Amino acid sequence: MPYLAHTANAQLGALWLGCVGWTLTAMAMGLIQWRVWQVSDSEEISSGLAWVGIWRACFNSHTDVTPGFIVMHCRYISLTEAFVPPEIVAAQVLMLLSLLVGLCGNAGGVYALRNVYFGMDKNTPIRLTFSITGALCLLASVMSLIPLAWNISSVVTNQTIHFPPEFKMPPAPDSQHVGCGIGVGIAGTALMIASGILYCKYKLPVPKEREGHTDTSIPKYSVTVSFAGNDNPAFESHEHL
Structure with missing residues (x-):
C-alpha cells in the first residue's frame, strides 16, 4: 500500500472540527436559553426573564422560598x-438524530484516518470511506x-407558547430574543458543515507511472562511451623485451 499519510492533513483537521462541532451541538440541546422571554408585572418571575429551551422552561423566583434567596424553577x-x-x-427529535448521525460521522472519520495513517486494511476504498463520512x-x-x-423564525415573529398553569409562565412575553443556546447550536452546525466538506474533498494521489503504461513523452537516448588516444611508446618497448 502506498504512503498516504501526507494526503490526509486536511481530513485530520476535519476530524477535530467534527468532534468540536458535535460537542457544541450536544451542549446546545441541553441549554435552556433558546428563547429568552422578557416579562414584567409577574409575581413568580422575580428576575423579569424566563428561558424556554427544547426540554425545559425555567425562571428565577424568590416567592416560594425564603425572601432574599433566589432559586430557579423549571418544568419539563x-x-x-x-x-x-x-x-x-x-428540535427535540432532530437534535437527537443529529447527535446520533454526527457520532457515526466522527467514528467514520477515525476509521478512515486509521486506514490512511497505518494502512491496516489495504482493501478499504479510502476515497469512498471519506465521502460517506x-x-x-x-x-x-x-x-x-x-x-x-x-x-429563530419563531422568535423574530414573536410567537408565543400557551403554557399550562403549573408552569407559572405568562400567556405571552413582553418581548423575546434569541438566546445563547441557539448561538452555540449554530456554531456547532457550522463546524460540522466545514468538517463534512473537508472529508468529501479528499483525493487519492495520482501515480506517476501506471501499470502497463509506457511514458513516450520523454525520449530515450543511448549513450556510447568511446576512448580515443595515442599509443604509449614506453609501454610498447616493454612488450618487446
Whole structure:
C-alpha cells in the first residue's frame, strides 16, 4: 500500500472540527436559553426573564422560598403534550438524530484516518470511506440547522407558547430574543458543515507511472562511451623485451 499519510492533513483537521462541532451541538440541546422571554408585572418571575429551551422552561423566583434567596424553577416540556409548538417538537427529535448521525460521522472519520495513517486494511476504498463520512457530517448539520432556524423564525415573529398553569409562565412575553443556546447550536452546525466538506474533498494521489503504461513523452537516448588516444611508446618497448 502506498504512503498516504501526507494526503490526509486536511481530513485530520476535519476530524477535530467534527468532534468540536458535535460537542457544541450536544451542549446546545441541553441549554435552556433558546428563547429568552422578557416579562414584567409577574409575581413568580422575580428576575423579569424566563428561558424556554427544547426540554425545559425555567425562571428565577424568590416567592416560594425564603425572601432574599433566589432559586430557579423549571418544568419539563414533554414531547407528547398538546401545548408544545411544532418547532420545539422538531428540535427535540432532530437534535437527537443529529447527535446520533454526527457520532457515526466522527467514528467514520477515525476509521478512515486509521486506514490512511497505518494502512491496516489495504482493501478499504479510502476515497469512498471519506465521502460517506462527509455525507454523514453534512446530514447531521442539516438535521440540527432545521430546528435552529425554525426557532429563530419563531422568535423574530414573536410567537408565543400557551403554557399550562403549573408552569407559572405568562400567556405571552413582553418581548423575546434569541438566546445563547441557539448561538452555540449554530456554531456547532457550522463546524460540522466545514468538517463534512473537508472529508468529501479528499483525493487519492495520482501515480506517476501506471501499470502497463509506457511514458513516450520523454525520449530515450543511448549513450556510447568511446576512448580515443595515442599509443604509449614506453609501454610498447616493454612488450618487446
